[in-house]
Amino acid sequence: MNYRHSFHAGNFADILKHVALMRVLAHLRLKETPFRVIDTHAGAGMYDLKGDEASRTGEWIEGIGRLQGKRLSAAAEAILAPYREALAALAPSGEIYPGSPALIQHALRAEDRASFNELHPETCKLLRRSLPRDERLVINEIDGYTAWKAQVPPRERRGLVLIDPPFEKDDEFARMADYTREMARKWPTGIAMLWYPIKNARAVGRFEEALQTSGFAKLMIAELHVDNSAEVGPLAACGIAIANPPWKLAEELTTLLPELSGLLARRKVARWRVDWLAGP
Numbered sequence: 078m079n080y081r082h083s084f085h086a087g088n089f090a091d092i093l094k095h096v097a098l099m100r101v102l103a104h105l106r107l108k109e110t111p112f113r114v115i116d117t118h119a120g121a122g123m124y125d126l127k128g129d130e131a132s133r134t135g136e137w138i139e140g141i142g143r144l145q146g147k148r149l150s151a152a153a154e155a156i157l158a159p160y161r162e163a164l165a166a167l168a169p170s171g172e173i174y175p176g177s178p179a180l181i182q183h184a185l186r187a188e189d190r191a192s193f194n195e196l197h198p199e200t201c202k203l204l205r206r207s208l209p210r211d212e213r214l215v216i217n218e219i220d221g222y223t224a225w226k227a228q229v230p231p232r233e234r235r236g237l238v239l240i241d242p243p244f245e246k247d248d249e250f251a252r253m254a255d256y257t258r259e260m261a262r263k264w265p266t267g268i269a270m271l272w273y274p275i276k277n278a279r280a281v282g283r284f285e286e287a288l289q290t291s292g293f294a295k296l297m298i299a300e301l302h303v304d305n306s307a308e309v310g311p312l313a314a315c316g317i318a319i320a321n322p323p324w325k326l327a328e329e330l331t332t333l334l335p336e337l338s339g340l341l342a343r344r345k346v347a348r349w350r351v352d353w354l355a356g357p
């Protein structure tokens with residue numbers, strides 16, 4: 078287990094994932110009934126963009142660095158708003174980048190709950206330190222897939238599972254697809270959001286096929302390409318798959334991604350995609 082998110086925090090992949098996360102949470106907040114968020118691979122919670130690890134890759138400079146101080150069109154900004162608002166509240170200096178647990182905590186209301194699961198002991202310690210004490214949260218030092226299986230369905234029967242593994246192992250796509258199938262059986266109305274790298278088109282194609290038959294009636298994907306993707310070298314494209322996406326999310330990402338991909342493109346090569354694997 079070598080992966081440290083601090084090298085990558087605030088890069089283009091975090092932006093796609095966290096913008097979509099904040100939109101899903103904004104939609105969940107529209108109904109009064111409480112919800113629960115289960116973050117299976119939570120990470121450290123807060124990242125120092127001026128620290129040694131982030132500085133060594135500089136990935137954030139071509140990610141959140143390009144969004145800082147830049148306004149997109151009014152339509153795109155309306156979609157970015159919950160993400161922008163959370164960043165302004167959690168990290169106003171722009172020198173810290175909040176990870177998924179901090180963003181989720183920020184979006185919870187008094188009756189909502191979240192569980193953050195992180196297997197790496199040191200990272201889990203950092204996570205506990207980075208979040209203010211909060212009775213709405215549970216932090217577990219545990220395998221994320223075990224947590225996904227054990228914590229679904231939550232008592233509230235409303236909410237989201239975020240699955241954001243490090244992709245250090247060859248079978249990560251297959252495991253994600255298997256556990257998605259299991260969730261469709263146990264909690265067919267829950268929202269699942271899975272992040273994945275796009276390096277090998279065939280592996281992604283097989284993953285999409287597996288998701289098509291996972292049992293969820295509605296499942297969409299959104300991709301962000303900031304360069305031509307290659308199996309080796311720096312990550313240039315990634316996707317998110319969302320089971321039971323909130324109404325309008327596909328439309329919102331279709332409005333945002335043309336501008337966002339243009340802004341984040343390396344060498345002017347940018348592409349995006351929003352598609353349904355099941356349903357609408």
Ligand SMILES: C[S@@+](CC[C@H](N)C(=O)[O-])C[C@H]1O[C@@H](n2cnc3c(N)ncnc32)[C@H](O)[C@@H]1O
Pocket residue numbers: 078080081082094117118119120121122175176177178194195196197200219220221222241242243
């Ligand atoms: C991509 S990072 C998570 C980033 C975080 N979700 C965010 O958006 O800010 C993946 C995390 O998973 C952790 N991890 C690796 N294997 C794990 C496992 N089997 N179960 C839970 N966490 C794991 C890593 O230590 C790392 O912190």
